Amino acid sequence: MTVYTAYKxxxxxxxxxCNCSNTVSLNVGARPCHLFRLASTGLIPELGNLISHxxxxxxxxxxxxxxxxNVQRAILPLFEVEVDTEKELELVKVSLFMNxxxxxxxxxxxPFGLIPYFEDNDIAIxxxxxxxxxxxxxxxxxxxxxxxxxxxxxxxxxxxxxxEAHNFxxxxxxxxxxxxxxxxxxxxxxxxxxxxxTAELCKVLDVYEAHLSSKQGxxxxxxxxxxxxxxxHTPYLWQVKQxxxxxxxxxxxxxxxxxxxxxxxxxxxxxxxxxxAAQPLH
Amino acid sequence: MTVYTAYKxxxxxxxxxCNCSNTVSLNVGARPCHLFRLASTGLIPELGNLISHxxxxxxxxxxxxxxxxNVQRAILPLFEVEVDTEKELELVKVSLFMNxxxxxxxxxxxPFGLIPYFEDNDIAIxxxxxxxxxxxxxxxxxxxxxxxxxxxxxxxxxxxxxxEAHNFxxxxxxxxxxxxxxxxxxxxxxxxxxxxxTAELCKVLDVYEAHLSSKQGxxxxxxxxxxxxxxxHTPYLWQVKQxxxxxxxxxxxxxxxxxxxxxxxxxxxxxxxxxxAAQPLH
Numbered sequence: 001m002t003v004y005t006a007y008k009x010x011x012x013x014x015x016x017x018c019n020c021s022n023t024v025s026l027n028v029g030a031r032p033c034h035l036f037r038l039a040s041t042g043l044i045p046e047l048g049n050l051i052s053h054x055x056x057x058x059x060x061x062x063x064x065x066x067x068x069x070n071v072q073r074a075i076l077p078l079f080e081v082e083v084d085t086e087k088e089l090e091l092v093k094v095s096l097f098m099n100x101x102x103x104x105x106x107x108x109x110x111p112f113g114l115i116p117y118f119e120d121n122d123i124a125i126x127x128x129x130x131x132x133x134x135x136x137x138x139x140x141x142x143x144x145x146x147x148x149x150x151x152x153x154x155x156x157x158x159x160x161x162x163x164e165a166h167n168f169x170x171x172x173x174x175x176x177x178x179x180x181x182x183x184x185x186x187x188x189x190x191x192x193x194x195x196x197x198t199a200e201l202c203k204v205l206d207v208y209e210a211h212l213s214s215k216q217g218x219x220x221x222x223x224x225x226x227x228x229x230x231x232x233h234t235p236y237l238w239q240v241k242q243x244x245x246x247x248x249x250x251x252x253x254x255x256x257x258x259x260x261x262x263x264x265x266x267x268x269x270x271x272x273x274x275x276x277a278a279q280p281l282h
Numbered sequence: 283m284t285v286y287t288a289y290k291x292x293x294x295x296x297x298x299x300c301n302c303s304n305t306v307s308l309n310v311g312a313r314p315c316h317l318f319r320l321a322s323t324g325l326i327p328e329l330g331n332l333i334s335h336x337x338x339x340x341x342x343x344x345x346x347x348x349x350x351x352n353v354q355r356a357i358l359p360l361f362e363v364e365v366d367t368e369k370e371l372e373l374v375k376v377s378l379f380m381n382x383x384x385x386x387x388x389x390x391x392x393p394f395g396l397i398p399y400f401e402d403n404d405i406a407i408x409x410x411x412x413x414x415x416x417x418x419x420x421x422x423x424x425x426x427x428x429x430x431x432x433x434x435x436x437x438x439x440x441x442x443x444x445x446e447a448h449n450f451x452x453x454x455x456x457x458x459x460x461x462x463x464x465x466x467x468x469x470x471x472x473x474x475x476x477x478x479x480t481a482e483l484c485k486v487l488d489v490y491e492a493h494l495s496s497k498q499g500x501x502x503x504x505x506x507x508x509x510x511x512x513x514x515h516t517p518y519l520w521q522v523k524q525x526x527x528x529x530x531x532x533x534x535x536x537x538x539x540x541x542x543x544x545x546x547x548x549x550x551x552x553x554x555x556x557x558x559a560a561q562p563l564h
Binding site for chain 2: 111112122123125126127128129130133134137138151152154155156158159161162163165166167204207210211
């Protein structure tokens with residue numbers, strides 16, 4: 001690890017009886033991020049005040065994509081904190097229908113030719129779940145913590161984050177995609193694909209039903225608090241609710257959970273994101 | 283957030299000129315994990331000394347699974363730090379060949395019936411990538427940081443972590459699985475499946491080749507340091523190296539990278555993990 005710089009924080013201890021200002025030297029290797037992480041724990045309130053001005057972004061963030069569920073997943077954490085997305089988030093349209101994602105101007109940024117792609121000053125990220133985690137970490141502690149505070153909380157959240165990616169997403173994504181593309185192309189649906197995905201998804205939803213009903217009054221996947229795990233499930237569970245509600249009806253806890261997470265103000269605001277006003281890709 | 287307890291840390295400041303011991307009160311809501319995270323930043327050396335004894339595990343960790351690449355991915359971070367896995371890690375055999383994973387004793391723990399499953403005292407986790415992240419977070423800062431120190435470093439690492447899960451894994455996993463199952467069942471391989479996966483994997487490896495050759499002397503996916511992103515790629519890249527080396531030959535940077543990460547002492551030690559001595563599932 002290269003040495004970035006050395007910091008000194010003057011901590012005015014509230015319980016100290018002497019008049020000196022007490023200096024704690026930070027180890028070499030300490031970087032601005034450490035101060036943010038330290039401040040975000042709330043352990044040393046004075047530190048939060050000292051560096052709070054650094055939370056103001058120097059430039060707007062840029063999201064490349066279109067109105068799409070993977071794009072929604074990437075950006076939803078930004079709508080769960082108090083950020084003025086109209087001022088601080090700029091949209092650049094990358095249409096899959098127009099093959100914008102295969103243009104060299106785009107693949108130079110996202111080499112797999114997928115959406116979304118995201119920029120925040122000198123930070124550039126592809127892969128929706130990585131973008132979402134970056135945003136959740138950036139604003140961690142501002143309005144609670146989506147990622148959990150303790151190792152145990154974080155482990156439980158990550159378990160369901162990965163369950164979304166590897167149990168829920170594999171059957172739900174091709175199912176929803178097929179429904180949309182069949183409509184867009186005005187062609188019959190591949191009923192065999194839909195049936196196969198539905199059967200697989202039902203097995204997964206049965207596990208979620210058992211989990212969500214395992215404790216009295218369990219509101220979210222890891223308990224009573226909305227977390228990053230719930231963020232991950234929101235866009236596609238919204239689609240299931242809209243397009244395949246019959247899969248939720250026999251599973252009342254999943255149905256109530258889907259209604260609960262998709263009704264949140266952040267997601268409802270995200271659904272209004274105006275991609276028609278997005279900048280074109282250059 | 284419920285209040286766990288309040289802590290006071292007595293910081294003996296090396297630069298303080300007065301003789302009083304300087305007390306910093308921690309906010310309510312501070313939990314033992316906060317102290318670990320605070321200590322792991324190395325910002326307050328005294329804190330590390332004060333709580334270092336808590337790093338000793340009260341019980342061994344338990345890994346349920348078998349000799350399998352997803353299981354390797356979960357546990358590899360433990361072999362990258364100085365943990366005596368022979369003493370601190372207990373193996374419980376869950377054989378996919380014997381359908382142990384479908385037994386009620388196991389599905390009560392892992393409701394999807396998949397391996398691995400992991401326990402560390404009162405923490406229980408399924409999904410290999412969640413287990414790996416938990417281990418990486420638990421030992422973060424002990425022998426470096428697999429997950430990155432700054433927001434920017436963490437974003438770059440997470441981008442390639444997700445690239446493994448959503449670009450590399452989808453074609454490589456069914457390809458390697460088919461090769462192994464065909465051998466195990468003594469039946470011909472599904473050549474169509476292998477060809478389809480190979481074609482898709484080649485496109486992905488081309489992106490990796492371009493990325494790894496984009497900067498002079500780039501050793502790992504995010505630069506000069508081995509990170510969690512490299513951990514994620516190690517087990518299946520090892521299999522490609524063993525079983526489909528012809529895919530690496532025309533991609534010299536990927537070939538060198540695969541050789542580099544799979545030669546690490548941690549992974550080599552992991553390959554020796556003796557599953558024959560594992561406990562049976564009860």
